Amino acid sequence: MRRLPLPRLAAALALGLLAGPAALAQAPGGARPAAPAPADRAPADRAPADRVPADPGASSRIVAVVNGDAITQAEVASRTRLFALNAGVQITPETLTRLEPQVLRLLVDERLRMQEVQRRRVPVSDNDVAEAIADIERRNGLPAGALRAQLRAAGIQPRTLIDQVRAQIGWGRLMRALLGAGAEVPEAEVAEAIAAHRARAGQTEFQVGEIFIPVDDARNEAQVRGFADEVIAQLRRGTPFPIVATQFSQSQTAVQGGDLGWVGLERLDPEVAAVVERMPPGAVSNPIKVAGGYQVVTLRGRRQVGREEIATLLSVRQVFLPFATPLDPQAPTQQQVETVERAQRLSQTLRTCEQMEQQPRATDRPADPGPVRLEGLNPPQLRTLLAGLPPNRPSQPLISPDGIMLIMVCGRETRNLSEFTPEMARGQILRERVETRSRQLQRELRRRAMVEIRAEAPR
DSSP states (O other): OOOOOOOTTGGGOOGGGGSOBOOTTOOOSSSSOOOOSBOOOOOTTOOGGGOOOOOTTTTTOEEEEETTEEEEHHHHHHHHHHHHHHHTOOOOHHHHHHHHHHHHHHHHHHHHHHHHHHHTTOOOOHHHHHHHHHHHHHHTTOOTTHHHHHHHHTTOOHHHHHHHHHHHHHHHHHHHHHHGGGGSOOHHHHHHHHHHHHHTTTSEEEEEEEEEEEOOSGGGHHHHHHHHHHHHHHHHTTOOHHHHHHHHOOSGGGGGTTEEEEEOGGGSOHHHHHHHTTOOTTOBOOOEEETTEEEEEEEEEEEETTOOOEEEEEEEEEEEEEOSSOOOTTSOOHHHHHHHHHHHHHHHHOOSHHHHHTSOOSSSOOSOOOOEEGGGOSSHHHHHHHHHOOTTOBOOOEEETTEEEEEEEEEEEEEETTOOOHHHHHHHHHHHHHHHHHHHHHHHHHHHOOEEEOTTSOO
């Protein structure tokens, strides 16, 4: 019986750290999707028991009419399934029933936004949408067309994601157009923001994620609060915050997974600042009543302004060769032996990151997992390996129970993560302007709209 030789590192490797970012439905407000979340996609071969068959008789039922445009029960159900798929929530009738009322409200707002985009003739071509979805697939390590196949396998029409992406692209472009000259931040204002940041040296700033759920009608406030409680329950059960923010937050930060970045308390609503100041890192707040709705926040970290935080950021590429069955090192299968031999050949022949990217992929692990902070890598053996790996040289084959990984370092950069750069100042100012204008216009659209919620709509 042949024994498979294992590198000493393999037993300790937990390669999920390089599993890659992005959730299925993360889509751009402009052209690129955000990618702060770990891959939480449900596989295309999800067990049939996890699916709830659609009711053909109910699928075409109109549940709302927005300025003459109908929203059907099928659209509500498909968007609800999309969220459940991304969040890793089991798709049951009870789950769908709890989520559908808020999903319907989001679809109403989305329809209002898209109507305004079309009224103002903001162009969003089919090619724009196709490029955005292709980008989502690339960032998730999926071959072309795989995303649509995954959606169909979960009982979700691809049109659901297409419509969401189209609305996000269009609304983002509309906001930039409405800002006009305000989209250009003067250098004097940038300098002022940097000076104000430096003046806060020694004070604490916070890395915050947010979900904003609007209350458009006081009569619906109890229902919205109940939905916010449901969202928080999902977050505390482990659903990644960026996924929930992308699907349900009505803030412009939704396309970045709700990420506000590092902020001082003075940049938060007073009600939110009072909670954030007391929160431990990793916590998720209860719903916080703010102007226009409820905010749910998470605290990712805190630090002192002006205190240097030097980090080594790596750009890496990876190739993962899966085993057909779990590995028994004492009795490897022929497929596992051949996979190890192939990995050893690649380790000896690959010499560029481009060659790594061109290798065929048999799983959804992306070739490029995004920037990797060396100091935060675990286990320590992996950190040591990448710290000493010369650029453009593949690592030794790293064997784990489910396959073999090759990693290549493409570049290293030492950066002070606490530095407040002109680009960061400009982005912060612009984000606040866009957020203010977006909320104003959404309220205006709601006030002017003729929205009819049918009695048969989900409750």
